[in-house]
Amino acid sequence: MSATLTTPRPAPAATTALSRMTALARAELTLLGRTRGALVAALLVPLVMPFSVRSAAEEMDLAEARLNTGTLVLPAAVGFSLLFAVYSVLVGTFVVRREELVLKRLRTGELRDVEILAGAALPAALTGLVQCLLLTAGCTVLLDLSPPSAPHLAVAGLLLGLVLCAALAAATAAVTRTGESAQATPMPLLLVSMLGSGMFVPLELLPDRLASVCELLPLTPVVTLVRGGWTGDLPVSEALGALATAMAWIVIAVFAVRRWFRWEPRR
């Protein structure tokens, strides 16, 4: 403790939002790699679940919905990746960092609130992105999926899905008290999305009234846009509707986070 305290230095280099988030994301990536349980769930579930969708597909009349196994399984796979590699992982990340007082500590520094959440979310979002690209490659090779007819829709769906899942994870963390309850609180969205967002059963095969309700679920626009990106037969009005629904959910999630997110544990 006897070293010189003030060494003359050039004018301090100011940090930027990008440099701060990169530093935080790098640390979070290290931490993600050291959290075995979360890592296994994030990496394996989205790779395994599409197989069960595929076997379910054998009992459906896909031709009626003008779909094939590939255009059913790939959007579902993207959905699993977003739900398990991004959403569930991030609920745990946000809650554990809050309980460890890391979020509070970070807020004493130069990082802005949104940078803290975005920086912490970046590694999981990148994991999801890479996973989706691998799943696309896998579906293309294994399920004879033809190249996407409207790739811009698929890209928009995937990017919106990443932002949406990060925002929903922060909103879910707001109502999650402990790291243990972070195992349970993501379940409602996981179940609702798997059942109602066209992952196992395309909305085209549901009764009209039910389908129009399911269209409003958070992850439905993502599945719809990705599927439309490959089939190329998504009408412009429905594409815009899906974009609007996704944006609306992002706005709702951001509002909920700003209103209810807690930066330190309840004592």
Add this chain to the structure above:
Amino acid sequence: METNGHEHVIEVTDLRRVYGGGFEAVSGITFSVRRGEIFALLGTNGAGKTSTVELLEGLAAPAGGRVRVLGHDPYTDRALVRPRTGVMLQEGGFPSELTVAETARMWAGCVSGARPPAEVLALVGLESKAGIRVKQLSGGQRRRLDLALALLGDPEVLFLDEPTTGLDAEGRRETWELVSALRDGGTTVLLTTHYLEEAENLADRLAIMHEGRIATTGTPAEVTAAEPSRISFELPDGYFVGDLPPLGELGVTGHETDGRAVRLRTHELQRTATELLVWAARARVDLRRLDVRPASLEEAFLRIAKDASAHRTTGTTTKEYAA
């Protein structure tokens, strides 16, 4: 103002903080800290020290009153203030699975003009722990890591919330030396502590908080000077306080009895002690457990804590004389 050596870098006016349930933790406090000064906030647990510091750090908005740090509102002008302040929270706040070096590197990436992480780790004596996970550090080592991170950006203003809690005697002394050296280099330090010795050794000025208010403030010498010295002893069987010479004539300003134990308060320690002992010698009275003690910060602290509890308990009899 910027060129003035007595510039106030922290100004707090009528500050109030109210928590969600309606509990008022800080009830209108006013103080200021000059550049290059170490200012200590003392107080019992729950006095409102941490609630106050969090407002100065800009972690929350006050319910009333005003805070200025380096001339800015630390809550609304966060971007202007944060690059110039360093903060050590009362409790760590580090991911337990990162190593010390990884933690420091992460923080360095978030601090403008950060010094090399290895340099600040050496400053607090943690260089040999660089590869150790945070969860394996002792409580004292975690406090030192926190201090290292607070120093990363060479802050102009340093907030230290109980910086030496959990440190052993040597670690505490080393931290005091480090903080003193920072002050000598021009850093302004606001610290909270419940170690009175720490405030006495380190602080240029201090305030003692109690139940959300500042009970007393000044230099350690000023705060102590206002306090009476104490003489305590036990009278033998058959003797009572009434058997002593008239206490007012001894310079006693107040006394307490508890069974056989007597405690006298005086601002003229030498005169009171002399006359008491002369009386005891003449009367051949054995004053057992005699303890003569000049005023200290501890006296001030205990009096403030007791003034409050006196409202609640009546176990001892207390009598005050007009000074």
